Structures are given as structure tokens and as C-alpha cells.
Amino acid sequence: MNITEHNQNGLVYLTADGFDAAGGVAHGFSTRRGGVSEGIFATLNLSMNRGDDPDRVRENYRRFCAAIGVDVGKIVCASQVHGDTVRTVTAADLGIGLDEGEPWKADGLITDIPGVVLTIFTADCLPILLYDPVRRVVGAVHSGWRGTALGIAAKAVERMVDCYGCDRMDILAAIGPGISKCCFETHEDVPNAMTEAMGAAALSAIEVLPTGKFHVDLKALNAKRLESAGLDPAHIAVSPDCTCCMPEKYWSHRATHGERGSQAAMIALTV
Template sequence: MEIHDKISAGVTYLSAESFEHAGGVVHGFSTRLGGVSTGIYESLNLGSTRGDDPEHVWENYRRFFAAVGADLSTVAMTNQVHSDVVRPVTTADIKAGLLDQEPYEADGLVTDIPGVALVIFSADCLPVLLYDPVRRVIAAVHAGWRGTAAGIVERAVEKMAFYGCRPEDILAAIGPGISRCCFETHEDVPNAMTAALGVRATPFLSPIENGKFKVDLKGINATRLERVGLRPEHISVTADCTACLPEKYWSHRITGGVRGSQAAVIQLL
């Protein structure tokens, strides 16, 4: 099933058809369209540590959550460090102040508590949302190349198994991030992928001139999800490349880090 654009109250975001058809959850991948921020943060910046006006960020969250139908009063977020750590979320992790930084470091969150919105951030790295409609468990993952090599999506599925989830029941949506077309690297990245996956990484690594490579992070994460038992037909991947679409997304590479942030949210009803 596809991941497609939706517009609500002027906010453009992406939604996975598989999650919509399963029901019982709200979710969305943000774009940079539909907010109130200005300058380099124009307009739907959801990054609270980028230097934007906090009042603008707060209003952007209000608009984004209203668009996807999520409850802004019970939110858990990540303090991302490009790890493979996936944190189980309890009511103790609900933020008292929306824009306060978390006291923990994690690049993934998982919960079975209805009403708790899990939020992760991206601007080239991949946002990945997972949902088991049978056991009613959700996860949100930030997968950069280091997290991809370390297998963070697999760690998320393993954490979901602690809640009784079976991989074959889990739906996955890989959101907008840098695609093979634009992710040009030195050999450190492909070396990390082959060290982790061996020959299974080869189809996703394309040698180019000057000893560099193009890398397909979306394909590698989809393969990792299949490797831990997800059905291929349960894995949705958007074609949107954050580096190709600067009018729609922030790209860390394209802006040199002078940017706002996208976010992805998922919440059990």
C-alpha cells in the first residue's frame, strides 16, 4: 500500500494507507508546509532545538497534531543520537513541557498505551513508523545511516515482541528521507552496511566516480524489516527524497544544517 500526501487545514503531511485501513491509530509524517515559522524555518518547523521562536514551534505542533487528529496533551519524544536504542514509553515519559528536552537518549520509542503520541524527528534520516493492529502496539524510529547499520528497525520489532507482537502482524511505513539518488557517501557508509548485512547490502550500494557510493537507506531498512519477519506487503515506502524536494522538506545536506526539522507522529486511539 502507498504512502500519500494529505492536506488538512492548510497542513501538508504524509499518511500510510495500510495504517488507515487497519484503523485504531492516527499518524503522519510532516512536511515543511503549513506552519507559521519564518526565515530558514519556514514554515512548519517542528524542531525545538534548531533556534526557532518557541511560540512558532508550539503553534506548528498544534497545527500538525490537529491535521493528523492526534492529542497534543500526551506526547513522548526522542533525544536522538544516531543509536540503536529503542525506549519503551510509559506514562512517566509524557512531557510536562512540550519543548523541554528529554533526560534520556534514544532513537526509537515503543508503547502500548492508548493516547500517548510518539514523536521522532528527521531532515534526511528516515522516519519509520510501526503498528501492530492485533496487539495494539506502536513504535516510532529515527534511522540515519548509523542507526540503519546498527539495525534500529530490527531493535524496534524486537521490543514490540516484548508486548506480544508477532512480526507478521506488524505494519511498517518508511517516510520521507534522503534517497539513493542523492545520498552520496565515502566508503565508510557502505562498509558499515556490508559489515552488518554482508552480501544482502550489495543491491543497495552503487559505486560512482572518485571512490564514492550512492546508498539506498530506504531499501536497506525495508530489507532489515523483512529479515525479522515482516511481510513485504506490510512495508510501505515513500519515494519522496528530502534532498530532491527542498520546497517540501528540509534536508540537512542541502542546507548544511541550517534548517528546521520534520517530525513523524503515531498515537493509539
């Protein structure tokens, strides 16, 4: 599977070829191009809580949702806390406005309800979308280094299996744009967390630098997590784009020192 870029009247977004080929799902990873926000939020900011004009953010949502073919009124998101909670989204979770506080904390969402738009937000952390076209279940995961160490992507797969009866070999995964190994320079706490959680399997994704710091490949680690959870490696697509390397195209917390908007990744079963 590959990740493909689209440009719809200046609005740039990405999709996973395998999801599109399977059909029955609408999804997309946003960039920062194609919106109406200004200043440090220029242009496609999809964060309601970083100080941008709410009307501009709503218009950005309208444009992005129209481009990927989902209903902006059926978005469900959570308060992301870099944990490993995966929530099953039911009909009772619908109707929470974008500018209202999310009622629960979670970094993963799964559902089998058509039309529900699972949404997670990133600006260096990894957005991961999951789709089982056989059982018709979708998932959206926010995975920073803490979530990677906790194995949230694999836990989302386990929840899809346990709650909806998915077969692991049917599940497709797409790891979207995020900070790549080239820019994710860390102290020893991050590689230590990975090796503690994953053992020797983590070592190939960790590089020791001459400075004594480390480069850590979160995309490779999450792909390993998904493979360990039983996914076919051929069913895992990984975006090569590094948000920190490409601040003109993506929001990067590290590149902007926190003065930024947010990307969103969305997925919904088509009705």
C-alpha cells in the same frame, strides 16, 4: 501498502494507507508546508532547539497534531543520538514538555498505551513508524545511516515482540520521506558499515560512482532489515520522496548545510 499525501488547509502531511485501513491509530509524517515559522524555518518547523521562535513552533505543533488527530499534550520524544536504543514508553514518561530537555537518549520508542504520541524528528534521516493492529502496539524509529547499520528498525520489531507479545506477521511498517539513493553520496565508511552489518544483502542497495564515492539506498536497506525481522514485505510502505531533492517541501540537512528546521513523524493508538 502505499504512502498518501494530504493537504489540510495548506498543511501538507503523509500517511500510510495500511495504517488507515487497519484503523485504531492516528499518525502522520510532516513536511515543511503549512506552518507559521519564518525565514530559514518557513513554515512548518517542528524543532524546538534550532533557534526558531518557540511560540511559532508551538503553533506549528498545534496545527500538525490537529491535522493528524493526536493530543499535543501527550507527545513523548527522546534525545536522538544515532544509536540503536529502543525505549518502551510507560505512563511515567508522560508530561515532559516539548521545550524541556528529554530525560533519556533513544532513537526508537514503542508503547501499548492509547493516546501516547510517539514522536521522532528528521531532516534527511529516515522516519519509520510501526503498528501492530492486533496486539495494539505502536513504534517510532529514527534511522540515519548509523542506525541503519545498527539495525534499529529490526531491533524495534524485536522489542515489540519481546515486550508486548506482538506477532511479526501482524506488524505494519511505514518508511517516510528521507534522503534517497539519488542524493545520499558517501565515502566508503557508509557502505563498509552496511556490508559489515548485513553482508551481501546490502550490496544491491549500494552503487559505486565513477568518482570512487558511493550512492547508498537507506530506504531499501531499512526495508530489508524489516523483512529480515519477519515482517511481510506487503506490510512495508516506503515513501519515494527524497528530502534532499525536494528542499521546498521537506527539511534537508544536506541541502541546507544545516540551516533548517525539522520534520516530525508521530503515531498514537486511538483511545
